[in-house]
Amino acid sequence: MTSTFGSCSPYPYLSAGVPGSFAYRTVKDRMPVILTKVIDFLCRNKHEILESSTAEAGSIEDLKLIIGKLSQLRSEMQTNKTLRPLEISSSHLRDGAKWNNELIEAKDSSSPQWFSSPWLLVECYMYRAIYCIFENSIHLKRLDPFSHMKEELIISQKYVLSQLVAYTNDLSQTITSASHLQANFMKLLEISLWANRNDLSLSGGNAETKPGSFLDDVEQLSSHILVNNANELWLYVEQVQKDFRNKELGIIMDNSGLEMVADLCLAVYCISHQLFDRVIFYVKKIPWFVSDTTFDDLQWALHYMEKDVPEMQCFASKCLGYLDSQQFQVVEEGYFTLPLPYHVMNKEDPDLYNKLSQSQLLIFKGDLNYRKLGADIDWPSTTTFEKFLQGFKPAPLVALRTIKAEIICDIPSTKRKPRLLSPA
């Protein structure tokens, strides 16, 4: 496959063409279920959806058309048809050109099919196709078919979220030494890492955490960290204090819900202890991989916490205050909802690469970001992170990721490649 994925690696891309792989089970089982859940949601909630739309009569036709197109998409996936060019609207022309270039490129070598093209292209394609189907409707352009799941997740987790925020507040009160500052930072990193297990695209829309267990889980899970560079990271953060006056942290976000709140806790800690002066949150520009955070999700969550969860009101107001003062900034960049891996970003989107390079530290959250850092290639597990990135390094960066896909690197040769307890 010689698309702009164009990697110099001799190793193959992950693909659903490998029976039994997580990519195969995702395309064969998980993705059709996700599409079915969207169709069911539209059928079961059609009255509410029609009431909320401007022109009810037209919307009924719209809804029927959308459901038909989603069903067709699912059927083409299940029968391994060729991925059709996306109908991308004029407001996304730039992304559209890149999308169809990928699909045309794929055609050069072989027609892009669900079970043979690179998993990254195929999986991103499904979410983009869902978005295009809504965006090309007349009355339901702005409908996020996953927002109800993301909102229900936050509401169902409010007890765990309140615990997490209270824990973060306590950490901030007890800073009496540099070692405390470090210990607490490391703890919040681990919390942000394990919150990544909360992933609606895996849990089929169900909240993962049982009330009251998440912080205990974080304690237990420490021994499951396979590659842990937190100590080197802290030494670098200390160096940043000496070398830079104006310090910026970039968080390339992943899932809404617990993971988003964990990332906000880490960011609040960094600002309130002057480890960084500004935190840039890179969110998704369109609904993505079921639970990935959009700007609307972040705003909805902060206002929900401020209004409806007394224990979180102060935290939410603090975050909203940081947004007003620009100490928190939210950025929507189209690149993060393209199928492109990160090693081609400097060529494909030099402005974004340059923006990322303004930060003193970048934290890439979650499995999909990790897959894009490694171009979704089936690298040997002993591959160094440096080689895995294939030259992508706009700024010093770390990946906080719980393993979902088989791709992995930096495992010492003394350790065997971890046997994945794939959540699927």
Ligand SMILES: O=P(O)(O)OC[C@@]1(O)O[C@H](CO)[C@@H](O)[C@@H]1O
């Ligand atoms: O990016 P996240 O939210 O951590 O992981 C989500 C996800 O990318 O993990 C699976 C394997 O990569 C995908 O099929 C799935 O959607």
Ligand SMILES: [Mn+2]
């Ligand atoms: Mn995600």
